[in-house]
Amino acid sequence: MGGLASGSEPVIAITGANGFVGRACVAEARRQNLPVIAVYRSAPLPEWASDANITELQLDLCDETAAQALKNALPDHSAMIHAAAHLGDDIDRLVQDTMQSTRSVMNALRGRDIRMVLISSLAVYDTEAVQPGDTITEASPLIEMPDQALESPREFVASARDPYAGAKRLQEAMLTHDDDAEDDWVLRPGAIWGPGRSWHALQGFWASKLHITIGSTGQLPLAHVEHVARAAVEAARTPTEGVPILNVFDDDLPTRAQFLAMHKASYGWPRANLTVPYGLWLTLIRLMRPLADKLPGLFREPILRARMMPLRYPNTRLRQALQGNDKGTFSEMMKQTWEAEQ
Numbered sequence: 001m002g003g004l005a006s007g008s009e010p011v012i013a014i015t016g017a018n019g020f021v022g023r024a025c026v027a028e029a030r031r032q033n034l035p036v037i038a039v040y041r042s043a044p045l046p047e048w049a050s051d052a053n054i055t056e057l058q059l060d061l062c063d064e065t066a067a068q069a070l071k072n073a074l075p076d077h078s079a080m081i082h083a084a085a086h087l088g089d090d091i092d093r094l095v096q097d098t099m100q101s102t103r104s105v106m107n108a109l110r111g112r113d114i115r116m117v118l119i120s121s122l123a124v125y126d127t128e129a130v131q132p133g134d135t136i137t138e139a140s141p142l143i144e145m146p147d148q149a150l151e152s153p154r155e156f157v158a159s160a161r162d163p164y165a166g167a168k169r170l171q172e173a174m175l176t177h178d179d180d181a182e183d184d185w186v187l188r189p190g191a192i193w194g195p196g197r198s199w200h201a202l203q204g205f206w207a208s209k210l211h212i213t214i215g216s217t218g219q220l221p222l223a224h225v226e227h228v229a230r231a232a233v234e235a236a237r238t239p240t241e242g243v244p245i246l247n248v249f250d251d252d253l254p255t256r257a258q259f260l261a262m263h264k265a266s267y268g269w270p271r272a273n274l275t276v277p278y279g280l281w282l283t284l285i286r287l288m289r290p291l292a293d294k295l296p297g298l299f300r301e302p303i304l305r306a307r308m309m310p311l312r313y314p315n316t317r318l319r320q321a322l323q324g325n326d327k328g329t330f331s332e333m334m335k336q337t338w339e340a341e342q
Helices: 020-031 046-050 066-073 091-109 153-159 163-176 225-237 256-267 278-287 289-294 301-308 316-322 330-341
Strands: 012-015 036-040 054-058 078-082 114-119 185-189 191-193 204-207 210-214 222-224 245-248 272-276
Touching (some): 066 091, 091 114, 091 153, 091 163, 163 185, 185 225, 210 256, 225 316, 256 330, 272 278, 278 289, 278 301
Parallel strands (some): 012 036, 012 078, 036 054, 078 114
16 A cells, blocks of 8 residues: 555554454554554453553444554554454355455555554465465465455355355455555465464364364464564564565464364364264265265365365465564474463
């Protein structure tokens, strides 16, 4: 949406500031002594009240007046981390909370000297175009999107592999297809975890008290919330050209078997787990293909491939662009996550 002068320290506005990723971004920006505008819809976090360098701004980004209110609040030479989005598969909420909120942010930043960092998702990749053992990079194929999708977002979201993935794909396209995007960033985190969210959606599913893990090999594309926040704040501070796109994965990625063992050692659950090889599960659900429309997600092949296929997830471009290393290994971060919850 515009560039900051090199070397200048921006005010950082953060949408979805009271959400899982947003609150971590607020904490990281303040750790780096950067002033923050915390944009939230429902309620501010209690800890903000004691910090004079956090400006609270309550806005519903789905409202038509939000763009103007946001524009009035943002000084030039600032940055925006856009973390507000709907995390489920409700199509109406995805259109409003993901698509419309992004439109409001873009309208507020249009023509302004403000850098935008969009928190996107690993979900935008087209896993129908890869095979087990492949490597996912920023150049991997994306979910196919017809030219008219931006004009009819609801139809595209409803027809996508899953609505969340379709909405994130469209959200990215809104930014990357915009002529005003000059100095912005797109971050694609994997499964975001951390204190308050030690588990993740890429392990398998629950059958009553029994957990079914699908596959034990292949890297889990995890991204600890503190690592995502640091990448977002560093991007907000870093001049660039065009719209760089970075996958955000932890340096040390466990397999599903390793994650299961470490989580059980730290938290004591899942107490009962059955691991089914990915290839066997894929064969079973293909036999049930005639019933696919009536079955839940991981019983449908496109969802299974997107969430459970054993792949490799390097973060090479992230390290080249933003430097640095993670705070710790996977086991160290699991221990820190458990300790933070006690």
